[in-house]
Amino acid sequence: MVSDKKINVLMCGTGEYTTGWTGSGASQSDKKIGVVALTLFDLRRLGKVDWLGMVGVNGGKFPAIREHLDKNIGGVYKDMNLTFEEYPKEGKVDPEAYKAAIDELKPGDAVIIFTPDSTHFPIALYAIERGLHVLITKPAVQKLEHHNVLIEAAKKQGVVCWVEHHKRYDPTYSDAKARVSTLGEFNFFNAWMAQPKSQLETFKAWAGKDSDISYYLSSHHVDICCWILQDIAIPTRVVASAAAGIATSQAFQCVPNTEDTITLMIDFQSLKSPHHKGTAISTASWTAPLKSGVHTSQHWYYMGEKGDLAIDQAHRGYEVTNDDTGKAWVNPFYMKYSPSMTGHFDGQRGYGYISIEKFIDASRSVNEGQAKPEEFDGHGFPTIQNTVLTTAILHAGRISLDEKRPVNIKRDGDKWILE
Numbered sequence: 001m002v003s004d005k006k007i008n009v010l011m012c013g014t015g016e017y018t019t020g021w022t023g024s025g026a027s028q029s030d031k032k033i034g035v036v037a038l039t040l041f042d043l044r045r046l047g048k049v050d051w052l053g054m055v056g057v058n059g060g061k062f063p064a065i066r067e068h069l070d071k072n073i074g075g076v077y078k079d080m081n082l083t084f085e086e087y088p089k090e091g092k093v094d095p096e097a098y099k100a101a102i103d104e105l106k107p108g109d110a111v112i113i114f115t116p117d118s119t120h121f122p123i124a125l126y127a128i129e130r131g132l133h134v135l136i137t138k139p140a141v142q143k144l145e146h147h148n149v150l151i152e153a154a155k156k157q158g159v160v161c162w163v164e165h166h167k168r169y170d171p172t173y174s175d176a177k178a179r180v181s182t183l184g185e186f187n188f189f190n191a192w193m194a195q196p197k198s199q200l201e202t203f204k205a206w207a208g209k210d211s212d213i214s215y216y217l218s219s220h221h222v223d224i225c226c227w228i229l230q231d232i233a234i235p236t237r238v239v240a241s242a243a244a245g246i247a248t249s250q251a252f253q254c255v256p257n258t259e260d261t262i263t264l265m266i267d268f269q270s271l272k273s274p275h276h277k278g279t280a281i282s283t284a285s286w287t288a289p290l291k292s293g294v295h296t297s298q299h300w301y302y303m304g305e306k307g308d309l310a311i312d313q314a315h316r317g318y319e320v321t322n323d324d325t326g327k328a329w330v331n332p333f334y335m336k337y338s339p340s341m342t343g344h345f346d347g348q349r350g351y352g353y354i355s356i357e358k359f360i361d362a363s364r365s366v367n368e369g370q371a372k373p374e375e376f377d378g379h380g381f382p383t384i385q386n387t388v389l390t391t392a393i394l395h396a397g398r399i400s401l402d403e404k405r406p407v408n409i410k411r412d413g414d415k416w417i418l419e
Contacts, residue, residue, distance in 0.1 A: 138223065148388070222282050
């Protein structure tokens with residue numbers, strides 16, 4: 001049962017995933033009008049959300065963002081209230097504007113964080129310590145020790161803290177997890193995820209400076225792997241390798257040492273048998289070819305003791321050809337942007353939408369005393385507790401690249417550590 005009481009939500013981050021607006025204008029990806037703001041506007045229409053705020057670093061962007069939202073959301077869907085409070089105000093530039101915005105909220109309100117990876121931890125901790133529920137885009141944080149701090153802080157404050165791993169809500173991935181449970185011991189997992197070189201322009205402000213392609217893209221499939229193996233095996237060691245040269249070329253001019261493609265090789269140990277070990281490989285790139293028909297090429301293969309399965313989420317048997325853009329393979333299960341027959345937003349069944357709605361529902365339930373935050377750990381949701389091994393693997397991969405060595409993952413009491 002979910003409360004009838006609405007919740008106030010602050011959006012941290014004003015970029016592509018929140019608004020569909022980037023540093024170079026409207027996004028040209030499959031998120032042309034964003035995901036977060038659109039979903040929250042619709043949840044307000046449906047009576048789950050009340051006040052909305054949005055905070056960035058440069059307040060001067062808001063006039064263009066509002067015009068973009070008015071045209072592409074307000075001008076397309078019926079009954080959408082697009083009002084939101086902006087921070088920083090009066091067009092000011094303030095890297096810590098999130099503090100002033102969060103300070104205006106009250107315990108039980110919610111914060112959704114879609115900002116550069118390196119800023120997730122301070123924003124999330126600031127919000128949690130003030131009794132706010134928090135949803136963080138992947139990767140939750142870049143360091144395992146920071147993830148452990150958020151686990152403890154959320155537990156102390158009694159708030160919901162989840163990571164927006166929306167792939168867990170993809171019906172194909174969810175079905176695969178159920179089927180894997182019948183395949184016995186884990187043996188091999190191989191995942192590929194790539195986006196076109198144009199992403200280097202979209203992310204140039206932080207690519208190679210604040211984060212890397214493994215944190216940005218491999219976080220999806222590393223989490224899926226850990227989720228699938230939750231009761232089967234645990235990671236024990238990570239070795240990483242990287243390709244480079246395209247991002248730092250004259251064409252893109254990313255900062256020195258920006259990797260093009262990163263591969264993580266992860267050793268797993270069975271939880272039930274000391275004799276069974278497995279290997280997972282996760283590769284991510286933002287230097288894939290342009291105009292390949294998909295924005296994100298993504299597939300993975302799983303082999304267990306008693307069988308295997310393969311998923312190609314880039315080509316779902318649904319293709320569209322246009323005179324201007326050529327052939328494209330589309331994914332209607334993620335976000336549906338076409339209006340309903342009545343002219344309203346009609347994307348409530350998309351797993352990008354569901355991921356945010358589930359967090360909103362959980363936060364409202366906790367506010368009304370209908371659930372406790374820790375109850376969601378046992379329900380397969382991407383809680384901060386349930387995603388700790390994802391962070392451990394990604395952090396170990398970064399250390400492996402920087403220090404050119406394998407990194408071990410171990411349990412130390414009730415915490416996971418790297419060595």
